[in-house]
Amino acid sequence: MNQIFDYPDLWVEALIGTLVLFFAGGAIALVLGFLVGAMRVSPVPIARAVGTLYVNTIRNTPLTLVLFFFAFAVPLLFPVPRGSFLLLAILGLGIYTATYVAETIRSGINTVPIGQAEAARALGMGFGQVMGYVVLPQAARSVIPPMMSVLIALLKNTTVASGFSVVNLGNIRANMSENGENQMVTILLVMAVFVALVLLLAWLQRTLENKWRVAR
């Protein structure tokens, strides 16, 4: 524990780095994922095809490669201000995680009984109404547990950004070793922080799940 008290600034900075990546990346992932998920179930064939292509390609790309592209290739192509590694990593994490969000939303829609959508259509509702009034409100509830799993995975994935010059819990080890501290202790502490954060999210997952359980 001494390491945390000896270098509070470093640890706070690293923790904030991880949390910024998590929240900002998560926000992008949720918005983009919702859009792509909607595209994948939409009545427009071309939108479905684009959504499928996006999900299948990015899901089969290692996150390290996605971040590699954002950290090294994007600054060569676009006029990005120098040293904006954090922003690029957030974009990369968001774009990668969005595919999982999209898939989760899609499988959440699949858990809604077919009769619900059929009944809505029988009432003469269009696609927007079927989704907005009938399917999504029900899907949203059953989607919460897997969505939290996606967010937990995102939290763990933020460490990958540490390989691309973004300060977070993943590379505090390097700082500590420069200060001559015991690296193993540092890494074990980082592990403990992650276990605590994941337990927190898992607790949130259970709470939300119990609150919004679908009676079916």
Added chain:
Amino acid sequence: MSGSVLYDVPGPRAQARNRIIGAVTIVVVLAIIGFVIWRLFATGQFSAQKWELFGYTRVWQMIGQATLATLTAFAAAGVGAIVLGFILGIGRLSDHAWVRRPVMAIVELLRAVPVLVFMLLLYYGLPVIDIRMSSYWAVVLALVLYNGSVLSEVIRAGVESLPRGQQEAGYAVGLRKAGVMRLILLPQAIRAMMPVIIAQLVVTLKDTALGFIITYPELLYTAKLLGSNANFGSPLIPSAIIAGTIYIAMCLALSYVAHRVQERTKRSPKVQLTIAPLQETTDTQLIATQARTDNRTGQAGGSV
């Protein structure tokens, strides 16, 4: 005609509207792709100098070796993860609390820690107490520990999703616990969970790229190395494109296998999972449900 229950078969007006939305989608996507290609041109990424490097046999030998390094790490990690997954999965199903509880704690711990942090612990942490290993073993062991714990949950979910009668019938014909597990439960569970297991192997393959960060000379590491060759104008983007294509091709191939297996499983009369609807949903039930519902490249929860 259309498979979806979410909307009616489009009539003339809906078809016309869909065509317009489709055209707008195409324009937006083409605009994005066009912009990227224009930037690639404008920054000279397609110049002959940047691609000259990839005309040498030696360079392609390096890429081949790197791909092989990725695949070796993947194969070792995959086999190890499956073995560990069975050990932990069966341990969690044990009747003895002194086996079940510690295994449960281990699985939860392994699942909560990022793979990269494991790799760092093995590669940079353990030398402090004089345990040294090559970057290859750090990558493989970290992947085995993490994916093994995820697979153990998958296997457990598979066994628990089987009808109770299977187990009881096994005991009724005089089998012992081990016999019931080995001859009755596991074969059915594995068959039902095969798509999820292969999908987890795709995750393993993807995660070998983390070796890049701890300097294991795999595909991405080699791409960076080739990309920083100043004599050829630092062809970083060409080499990233090549490495990316190889990665995506390998993962897509494995995902396709998972998809095919899932299609076969769905048609097979031998697999009939009985899962309660999403009431008291636990992570594992979700895995089971996901295996049941349509999920092309079925992903176990939280295993991204």
